Amino acid sequence: MSFFYRRTRANGAAPARPAPRAQAALSDALQALGGPFIVADLETTGLSTASCEILEFAAVRVGEGGALEREYTQVVRTRGSVPPFISRLTGITQAEVDRDGVPVAQAFSSFLAFVEDLPVFFHNASFDRRFLSAAADLTGLPFSNATHCTLALARRAWPELPSHKLDILARHVGASQPTHRALADVRTTVAVALAASARLAAS
Numbered sequence: 001m002s003f004f005y006r007r008t009r010a011n012g013a014a015p016a017r018p019a020p021r022a023q024a025a026l027s028d029a030l031q032a033l034g035g036p037f038i039v040a041d042l043e044t045t046g047l048s049t050a051s052c053e054i055l056e057f058a059a060v061r062v063g064e065g066g067a068l069e070r071e072y073t074q075v076v077r078t079r080g081s082v083p084p085f086i087s088r089l090t091g092i093t094q095a096e097v098d099r100d101g102v103p104v105a106q107a108f109s110s111f112l113a114f115v116e117d118l119p120v121f122f123h124n125a126s127f128d129r130r131f132l133s134a135a136a137d138l139t140g141l142p143f144s145n146a147t148h149c150t151l152a153l154a155r156r157a158w159p160e161l162p163s164h165k166l167d168i169l170a171r172h173v174g175a176s177q178p179t180h181r182a183l184a185d186v187r188t189t190v191a192v193a194l195a196a197s198a199r200l201a202a203s
Contacts, residue, residue: 058182077101
């Protein structure tokens with residue numbers, strides 16, 4: 001689940017040259033996209049790590065050449081009930097959580113086993129990292145993988161777009177539309193990441 005604010009730029013203004021730190025992060029991300037790497041997404045019960053929980057994990061392992069090799073998805077049995085607006089947004093109901101969910105420690109452990117030590121890409125990575133850090137604190141299971149942000153990649157690849165939300169990027173690159181189910185959004189993010197990588201490599 002990716003939440004972010006739109007950045008505005010004066011009409012006709014050229015994109016600013018990234019600062020050295022941002023340029024280094026961009027270079028690291030492009031190198032990681034050579035594969036293998038992981039693209040992941042979390043659905044949550046809200047925005048705040050203080051009062052909300054991870055509701056669903058999903059990840060795809062991408063091999064060299066962009067081939068999708070394996071997938072992981074798991075609904076979490078949250079301690080609190082699923083808010084109705086989250087069910088409307090994601091389609092994840094309380095009945096599904098009760099039927100298919102597992103405790104967060106079990107889901108997080110399986111997620112960590114799936115991602116191994118590979119670099120992990122998220123769309124708006126800071127959001128997902130906050131919830132993974134909270135899960136690590138709660139469970140005692142560390143998440144120490146290098147992480148990269150496809151939102152930052154997309155902003156560099158297509159500065160002319162008015163927004164870099166995942167649905168807009170999906171239309172731009174001809175990928176399937178995200179649905180706010182974690183695995184569907186991961187598959188879309190893979191397509192965006194690979195398209196951004198090709199665009200930036202050619203520029």
